[in-house]
Amino acid sequence: MTTEPVMSRDAVAAYLDEVFPQIHHGGPGPVVAAVGPMSAVLRLPYHDRHVRPGGTLSGPAMMMLADVAFYVALLVQLGPVPLAVTTSLSFNFLRKPARRDLLGEARIMKLGRRLAVGEVLIRSDGSDDLVCHATGTYAIPAPEKNAVS
Amino acid sequence: MTTEPVMSRDAVAAYLDEVFPQIHHGGPGPVVAAVGPMSAVLRLPYHDRHVRPGGTLSGPAMMMLADVAFYVALLVQLGPVPLAVTTSLSFNFLRKPARRDLLGEARIMKLGRRLAVGEVLIRSDGSDDLVCHATGTYAIPAPEKNAVS
Amino acid sequence: MTTEPVMSRDAVAAYLDEVFPQIHHGGPGPVVAAVGPMSAVLRLPYHDRHVRPGGTLSGPAMMMLADVAFYVALLVQLGPVPLAVTTSLSFNFLRKPARRDLLGEARIMKLGRRLAVGEVLIRSDGSDDLVCHATGTYAIPAPEKNAVS
Amino acid sequence: MTTEPVMSRDAVAAYLDEVFPQIHHGGPGPVVAAVGPMSAVLRLPYHDRHVRPGGTLSGPAMMMLADVAFYVALLVQLGPVPLAVTTSLSFNFLRKPARRDLLGEARIMKLGRRLAVGEVLIRSDGSDDLVCHATGTYAIPAPEKNAVS
Numbered sequence: 404m405t406t407e408p409v410m411s412r413d414a415v416a417a418y419l420d421e422v423f424p425q426i427h428h429g430g431p432g433p434v435v436a437a438v439g440p441m442s443a444v445l446r447l448p449y450h451d452r453h454v455r456p457g458g459t460l461s462g463p464a465m466m467m468l469a470d471v472a473f474y475v476a477l478l479v480q481l482g483p484v485p486l487a488v489t490t491s492l493s494f495n496f497l498r499k500p501a502r503r504d505l506l507g508e509a510r511i512m513k514l515g516r517r518l519a520v521g522e523v524l525i526r527s528d529g530s531d532d533l534v535c536h537a538t539g540t541y542a543i544p545a546p547e548k549n550a551v552s
Numbered sequence: 553m554t555t556e557p558v559m560s561r562d563a564v565a566a567y568l569d570e571v572f573p574q575i576h577h578g579g580p581g582p583v584v585a586a587v588g589p590m591s592a593v594l595r596l597p598y599h600d601r602h603v604r605p606g607g608t609l610s611g612p613a614m615m616m617l618a619d620v621a622f623y624v625a626l627l628v629q630l631g632p633v634p635l636a637v638t639t640s641l642s643f644n645f646l647r648k649p650a651r652r653d654l655l656g657e658a659r660i661m662k663l664g665r666r667l668a669v670g671e672v673l674i675r676s677d678g679s680d681d682l683v684c685h686a687t688g689t690y691a692i693p694a695p696e697k698n699a700v701s
Numbered sequence: 702m703t704t705e706p707v708m709s710r711d712a713v714a715a716y717l718d719e720v721f722p723q724i725h726h727g728g729p730g731p732v733v734a735a736v737g738p739m740s741a742v743l744r745l746p747y748h749d750r751h752v753r754p755g756g757t758l759s760g761p762a763m764m765m766l767a768d769v770a771f772y773v774a775l776l777v778q779l780g781p782v783p784l785a786v787t788t789s790l791s792f793n794f795l796r797k798p799a800r801r802d803l804l805g806e807a808r809i810m811k812l813g814r815r816l817a818v819g820e821v822l823i824r825s826d827g828s829d830d831l832v833c834h835a836t837g838t839y840a841i842p843a844p845e846k847n848a849v850s
Numbered sequence: 851m852t853t854e855p856v857m858s859r860d861a862v863a864a865y866l867d868e869v870f871p872q873i874h875h876g877g878p879g880p881v882v883a884a885v886g887p888m889s890a891v892l893r894l895p896y897h898d899r900h901v902r903p904g905g906t907l908s909g910p911a912m913m914m915l916a917d918v919a920f921y922v923a924l925l926v927q928l929g930p931v932p933l934a935v936t937t938s939l940s941f942n943f944l945r946k947p948a949r950r951d952l953l954g955e956a957r958i959m960k961l962g963r964r965l966a967v968g969e970v971l972i973r974s975d976g977s978d979d980l981v982c983h984a985t986g987t988y989a990i991p992a993p994e995k996n997a998v999s
Contacts, residue, residue, distance in 0.1 A: 422605050423604070425602070429601065451574070455572070463616035467612035470611050490816060491644050493643070493791060493940050495640050495985055497960040512942070518840065520942045533959055536959055538983065542816065639965060669834070687791065689793065691965065721902070726877075727875050752872065759872070760917050760936050760939070764939070768909050788942070789941060790909070790941045791940040
């Protein structure tokens with residue numbers, strides 16, 4: 404298993420906008436802030452549609468950010484794999500996020516032939532405290548036939 | 553612990569629209585289809601913003617549906633508890649959902665004084681197969697001071 | 702995908718004792734109580750080694766029961782698959798179990814070519830209340846080469 | 851929230867052996883290797899009872915190690931809290947562990963008044979690769995009445 408990235412930040416950002424234009428529906432969606440070996444950082448710009456009572460941001464906004472961040476970390480490592488499939492995601496919500504941008508840092512913990520496992524750490528912009536911790540698994544399509552499950 | 557519901561379908565639907573108008577941002581959000589003891593069924597109308605490559609629906613759409621369904625099941629049982637907080641959510645994605653409405657059925661497995669645990673079963677409208685299974689935990693505010701964590 | 706079981710209770714019990722003699726180390730381990738389509742029920746006999754302060758049973762005893770119950774449900778469906786690998790397990794602990802036998806009921810929610818997903822419901826013998834709810838995923842070896850991940 | 855530890859390695863090791871003598875039933879159980887602010891490292895000595903077909907170690911052995919490691923990290927931070935209760939544990943099994951000691955490193959990600967959330971990283975002794983990643987939540991008894999949920 405090589406851990407050398409195969410897509411740059413710009414390449415993966417362009418690919419993401421091409422295949423997932425819907426993530427920007429209704430307001431700005433997550434943008435690729437940085438990529439590295441087995442990792443990616445995405446920023447979700449603050450937007451009113453994510454606000455919940457009490458002035459915090461919604462759980463689904465954090466979950467969407469985690470899902471996209473993990474996917475981008477895989478793209479960076481594997482190149483465009485449009486059929487990779489999220490098989491599980493688990494979230495612990497630790498603190499109420501402030502009304503600011505969210506940053507999601509995805510790290511791949513294992514990149515196997517068929518299965519990838521990673522975590523995503525979500526923080527409010529400007530703070531070191533975690534607001535959410537996620538772990539997830541992805542099924543990687545078999546090269547020969549792209550059949551999953 | 554009583555398991556008698558305290559809010560009707562209409563009452564909980566009205567409350568949800570009042571406190572979470574954002575769930576309909578950008579297109580129709582989940583609507584309360586039915587409620588029962590320790591349970592609720594929500595319908596997420598099909599909408600283009602949820603579509604992903606391959607003609608399936610997005611993981612975040614299912615996660616948002618599960619989060620809201622679980623919250624509604626708690627409202628039904630506890631009455632309006634605006635400060636109840638999701639502390640964890642875990643998802644297994646089982647099959648790719650078709651391009652139709654999604655139905656999320658939340659069931660509370662334990663309703664303690666401080667913690668509620670439940671599951672949400674998500675299916676495509678018209679099918680018995682699960683597309684997603686979720687489990688979640690909620691912190692219930694202490695009555696005397698509403699302080700959580 | 703057929704859902705017809707391929708191993709009987711007696712056959713799977715004999716196989717389990719043959720390949721996993723260690724589950725009875727230090728005291729009686731889980732025994733197969735019943736099997737059905739996509740399901741299995743295992744009983745963990747009460748034993749002092751599982752007791753924890755306060756007179757309850759240990760979390761690891763429940764986790765071991767869930768792991769074995771899920772594996773048996775797969776054996777029942779797939780036949781002997783010695784290399785099937787647990788890829789994830791998630792537990793919510795709902796109530797303190799009494800000092801009695803535990804019953805773990807595993808249900809397969811999805812049986813794909815490469816991945817199985819299921820849940821396990823754990824109760825104290827003689828009670829309907831769940832003491833623990835588990836979900837898990839298993840990687841199923843590819844028939845041609847038995848290589849996982 | 852202070853992050854200053856209140857129990858030393860020796861103190862927490864002695865307490866653990868006093869309240870959980872059962873963890874050494876049938877062979878050596880986990881021992882406290884090191885403690886630090888919001889963290890603890892436990893070692894599970896290699897023993898035949900943990901071996902599984904293929905020469906690897908059992909999932910339940912890793913799950914027990916994670917459960918104890920997380921509990922020790924809380925003891926270190928909170929002092930003896932015999933009634934703290936594990937409310938959830940989630941595991942991703944990443945690689946097959948070798949036939950050696952396992953090391954479990956627990957880190958508390960959030961220590962609230964009522965709920966603690968942490969992760970445990972499990973490795974084979976002598977290797978940097980993770981064999982298992984766990985996240986967990988603990989309910990912390992209310993000081994005034996020690997009643998949980």
